[in-house]
Amino acid sequence: xxxxxxxxxxxxxxxxxxxxxxxxxxxxxxxxxxxxxxxxxxxxxxxxxxxxxxxxxxxxxxxxxxxxxxxxxxxxxxxxxxxxxxxxxxxxxxxxxxxxxxxxxxxxxxxxxxxxxxxxxxxxxxxxxxxxxxxxxxxxxxxxxxx
Amino acid sequence: xxxxxxxxxxxxxxxxxxxxxxxxxxxxxxxxxxxxxxxxxxxxxxxxxxxxxxxxxxxxxxxxxxxxxxxxxxxxxxxxxxxxxxxxxxxxxxxxxxxxxxxxxxxxxxxxxxxxxxxxxxxxxxxxxxxxxxxxxxxxxxxxxxxxxxxxxxxxxxxxxxxxxxxxxxxxxxxxxxxxxxxxxxxxxxxxxxxxxxxxxxxxxxxxxxxxxxxxxxxxxxxxxxxxxxxxxxxxxxxxxxxxxxxxxxxxxxxxxxxxxxxxxxxxxxxxxxxxxxxxxxxxxxxxxxxxxxxxxxxxxxxxxxxxxxxxxxxxxxxxxxxxxxxxxxxxxxxxxxxx
Amino acid sequence: xxxxxxxxxxxxxxxxxxxxxxxxxxxxxxxxxxxxxxxxxxxxxxxxxxxxxxxxxxxxxxxxxxxxxxxxxxxxxxxxxxxxxxxxxxxxxxxxxxxxxxxxxxxxxxxxxxxxxxxxxxxxxxxxxxxxxxxxxxxxxxxxxxxxxxxxxxxxxxxxxxxxxxxxxxxxxxxxxxxxxxxxxxxxxxxxxxxxxxxxxxxxxxxxxxxxxxxxxxxxxxxxxxxxxxxxxxxxxxxxxxxxxxxxxxxxxxxxxxxxxxxxxxxxxxxxxxxxxxxxxxxxxxxxxxxxxxxxxxxxxxxxxxxxxxxxxxxx
Numbered sequence: 001x002x003x004x005x006x007x008x009x010x011x012x013x014x015x016x017x018x019x020x021x022x023x024x025x026x027x028x029x030x031x032x033x034x035x036x037x038x039x040x041x042x043x044x045x046x047x048x049x050x051x052x053x054x055x056x057x058x059x060x061x062x063x064x065x066x067x068x069x070x071x072x073x074x075x076x077x078x079x080x081x082x083x084x085x086x087x088x089x090x091x092x093x094x095x096x097x098x099x100x101x102x103x104x105x106x107x108x109x110x111x112x113x114x115x116x117x118x119x120x121x122x123x124x125x126x127x128x129x130x131x132x133x134x135x136x137x138x139x140x141x142x143x144x145x146x147x
Numbered sequence: 148x149x150x151x152x153x154x155x156x157x158x159x160x161x162x163x164x165x166x167x168x169x170x171x172x173x174x175x176x177x178x179x180x181x182x183x184x185x186x187x188x189x190x191x192x193x194x195x196x197x198x199x200x201x202x203x204x205x206x207x208x209x210x211x212x213x214x215x216x217x218x219x220x221x222x223x224x225x226x227x228x229x230x231x232x233x234x235x236x237x238x239x240x241x242x243x244x245x246x247x248x249x250x251x252x253x254x255x256x257x258x259x260x261x262x263x264x265x266x267x268x269x270x271x272x273x274x275x276x277x278x279x280x281x282x283x284x285x286x287x288x289x290x291x292x293x294x295x296x297x298x299x300x301x302x303x304x305x306x307x308x309x310x311x312x313x314x315x316x317x318x319x320x321x322x323x324x325x326x327x328x329x330x331x332x333x334x335x336x337x338x339x340x341x342x343x344x345x346x347x348x349x350x351x352x353x354x355x356x357x358x359x360x361x362x363x364x365x366x367x368x369x370x371x372x373x374x375x376x377x378x379x380x381x382x383x384x385x386x387x388x389x390x391x392x393x394x395x396x397x398x399x400x401x402x403x404x405x406x407x408x409x410x411x412x413x414x415x416x417x418x419x420x421x422x423x424x425x426x427x428x429x430x431x432x433x434x435x436x437x438x439x440x441x442x443x444x445x446x447x448x449x450x451x452x453x454x455x456x457x458x459x460x461x462x463x464x465x466x467x468x469x470x471x472x473x474x475x476x477x478x479x480x481x482x483x484x485x486x487x
Numbered sequence: 488x489x490x491x492x493x494x495x496x497x498x499x500x501x502x503x504x505x506x507x508x509x510x511x512x513x514x515x516x517x518x519x520x521x522x523x524x525x526x527x528x529x530x531x532x533x534x535x536x537x538x539x540x541x542x543x544x545x546x547x548x549x550x551x552x553x554x555x556x557x558x559x560x561x562x563x564x565x566x567x568x569x570x571x572x573x574x575x576x577x578x579x580x581x582x583x584x585x586x587x588x589x590x591x592x593x594x595x596x597x598x599x600x601x602x603x604x605x606x607x608x609x610x611x612x613x614x615x616x617x618x619x620x621x622x623x624x625x626x627x628x629x630x631x632x633x634x635x636x637x638x639x640x641x642x643x644x645x646x647x648x649x650x651x652x653x654x655x656x657x658x659x660x661x662x663x664x665x666x667x668x669x670x671x672x673x674x675x676x677x678x679x680x681x682x683x684x685x686x687x688x689x690x691x692x693x694x695x696x697x698x699x700x701x702x703x704x705x706x707x708x709x710x711x712x713x714x715x716x717x718x719x720x721x722x723x724x725x726x727x728x729x730x731x732x733x734x735x736x737x738x739x740x741x742x743x744x745x746x747x748x749x750x751x752x753x754x755x756x757x758x759x760x761x762x763x764x765x766x767x768x769x770x771x772x773x774x775x776x777x778x779x780x781x782x783x784x785x786x787x788x789x790x791x792x793x794x795x796x797x798x799x800x801x802x803x
C-alpha cells in the first residue's frame with residue numbers, strides 16, 4: 001500500500017455493468033488505487049491473472065461478473081465459479097487471507113452496486129493491512145532507471 | 148606450507164576471517180548441506196562423506212541474476228554486482244576443479260564475463276579433501292582425485308581432531324597465519340591418507356578411446372535406448388558443477404533483464420523462433436549432454452568437462468547413471484583407423 | 488509381494504502374441520537404490536524386468552511420451568492405473584491401445600529414508616515380506632518396510648489397480664480416506680502465518696529444475712505456462728515470486744487430475760514437500776464435487792464441466 005490507499009485489482013466482465021452510468025463510472029471515474037482489467041467474460045479469467053495481480057502488488061482483488069442464467073455467453077460465469085472459488089480456497093490454505101478476494105455477481109437490474117462493493121471492499125482491505133506473505137515482484141520505480 | 152589447525156579453534160578462525168570477508172561454508176538446509184554465508188547461528192556441516200547438494204558454482208554463477216535494469220522509456224543501467232571479498236571454506240576438490248574448468252568458458256581471450264571475473268577475483272577457496280571418498284563420485288576416473296589441488300588456495304586433510312592445512316597460494320597462506328607447522332610424521336600420515344583415498348576409488352569406466360567412440364557412434368540406436376527413460380528435467384544439469392548454460396530473459400513486468408540457469412535437457416532450450424528445433428526429442432538431448440562433457444569440452448579446451456562429483460548419479464529421478472552409460476558406450480564399435 | 492514370475496510371464500505373453508508393441512515397466516538400475524523405467528520390446532528382454540518397492544516413478548508419465556497410436560503394455564500399481572485412466576479421459580490415449588498389468592501395491596519406499604540412516608554407499612537392497620534388508624560398505628541394516636514408505640503411500644486410498652486388464656496378486660483392501668483428510672485439516676488448523684511460513688520455507692529451496700513436472704503423468708503440456716514469454720505469467724528464475732508462483736500454479740493445474748502418487752515429491756532433488764498442496768486440492772475436489780481423478784476412464788473432472796446446477800453452490 002502507499003499513502004494508506006490499498007492497491008486493488010478489479011477484474012470486470014464487460015457485460016455485468018448493464019447501466020451505462022455504472023460502466024461509465026468504472027471506465028472514467030475509478031479511484032486511482034483501483035486497477036481495472038476488463039475481460040469478455042469472467043470465464044476468461046485464468047487463476048494466473050489473480051496470482052499475477054497479487055505478485056504485482058495488489059492488496060485485494062475484486063472479480064465482477066453476472067449472475068447465473070444472465071451470462072452473455074450462457075455459461076461462462078459458471079465456468080469461472082468453480083475454478084476461481086477453488087483457487088481462492090487454495091491461496092487461503094497457504095496463508096493468503098481469503099478475504100482479499102471478493103466475488104461480485106451482479107444482477108442486470110442492479111444499479112450503483114459496484115461502487116458500494118468497491119468502497120466496502122477497500123475498507124476491509126485497509127483493516128486487513130498490507131499483504132505480508134506472497135512474494136511481490138520488485139516494483140519498477142516510476143521515471144528514470146531503477147536505482 | 149603445511150600447518151595444523153585444531154578443529155576446536157575453527158569457529159574462532161572463521162569469525163576472524165569474517166572481519167574482512169564474507170565466509171561461505173556448508174551448512175544444514177533441510178536434510179542436506181548447502182553453501183551459505185556464515186552467520187550468528189551457523190551450523191556447519193563439514194563431516195559429510197560427500198559434497199553439498201548444490202555445487203558452489205552457484206556462488207560464481209548465481210541461479211538468477213539481474214543484469215540490466217531498464218525503463219519503458221528506453222533508459223537502462225547495468226547492475227553492479229558489488230562483490231565483497233569472500234572465502235569459500237570446505238569446497239571439495241571436484242567442485243574447485245569444476246570452477247577452474249568454468250574459467251575457460253567465462254574468461255576467454257575474446258570474451259570475458261565481467262560478473263564472473265569480479266566474483267572469481269574476490270574469492271579465496273579453501274578446500275576440504277575427501278579422506279573417505281564418496282560412493283557415487285568418480286573423480287579419479289576422469290583424471291582428478293579426492294585431494295586434487297587445482298583451483299584451491301589451500302587444501303585441508305581431516306585428521307580426526309584437527310586438519311592438516313596445505314597452503315597453495317599467497318592468499319591461502321594469509322588465511323592461516325599463526326598456526327603450528329605440521330611435523331614430518333603428520334605430513335607422512337597425510338600423504339598416506341591421500342594416497343589411500345585415491346586408491347580406494349574404483350575406475351568407473353575406461354576413458355581410452357571414449358571420445359572417439361562417442362563421435363563415431365553419433366547415429367547409433369544406443370541413444371534411442373538410453374534416452375527412453377530420461378524425463379528431460381534439469382536435475383543433472385543444475386546440480387552439475389561444470390554445467391554453465393544460461394537463459395537471458397526480459398522480466399517485462401519488473402523491467403529487468405535477468406540471467407537464469409538453463410538446461411539443454413529442456414525441449415524449449417534449443418527451440419528456435421522459426422519453430423524448428425534441432426534437438427526435438429530426448430534422443431538428441433541425451434546424446435548432446437554426454438557428448439558435451441566427453442567430446443566437445445575436449446575439442447574446445449582439451450579437458451574432460453566432468454569432474455566426477457557424483458551428483459547426477461545420486462539425484463537422477465529415474466536412476467540414470469552416467470558411469471554405466473559410458474561403460475555401455477565403450478561396448479560400441481570403434482573403427483580401428485581412428486583409434487588413438 | 489506380488490509374484491514377479493507371473494508379472495513377467497504375462498508381459499512375455501503380451502509381446503509374444505503381439506498384443507502390444509512395448510511393455511513399460513522397471514528394470515534393475517545401475518545403482519541398487521534406483522530401479523529404472525524400462526521399455527521392453529521383445530520377450531527375451533522381459534528377463535530383465537523387476538518389480539519392487541524402490542520402483543519410485545509413476546510410469547504413466549511415459550504414456551504421453553510415446554506415439555499415440557502405439558499399443559502399450561504397462562505394469563501399473565493403484566495410483567498409476569488411475570493416472571492412466573485420467574489420461575484416457577483427457578484424450579491422450581485410447582483405452583483399447585493399452586493393456587494394463589495390474590499389481591496391488593504395498594507402498595513405495597523413499598530411498599532418501601534409507602540413505603539418511605545408513606549413508607549412500609548401498610551395495611544391495613533385498614525385500615522379504617515386510618522387511619527391507621540393506622547392505623552397505625559399512626555393514627547390514629534391516630528395516631520394517633512401513634517405516635521407509637513415502638508419505639503419499641501412507642495415505643493411499645486405492646492401492647489396488649481398479650481397471651487393469653489382469654490383476655497379478657490378491658487385491659489389497661482400500662486405505663482409510665480419513666488419513667488424507669486429517670492431514671489436510673491439520674495443516675488448515677495451523678495459524679495463517681505458520682501455514683505461509685511452511686509454504687515459503689519449502690518453496691524457497693526450489694531450483695526450477697522441473698523434475699516434479701516431468702515426473703508427473705498429468706503434466707504433459709507442449710508448452711508449460713512457465714515457458715510463456717507473452718504474456719509473461721511468472722518469473723522463470725529462482726526468485727521468491729517465481730518459485731512461489733511455480734508451486735502454487737503447478738499444484739492448481741492438477742486439481743481434479745492428481746492421483747496422489749507422490750512421484751513429484753520423490754523426484755525433487757531438493758527434498759521439497761509439495762504433496763501437501765495437491766492433497767488439499769484433491770480433498771476439496773472430493774468433498775465439494777464427490778470426484779476422484781482416474782476412478783474410471785470416462786468421467787470428466789469438475790473443472791472441465793460447466794453446469795447451471797452450480798447456481799446455488801456459490802454465494803457472494
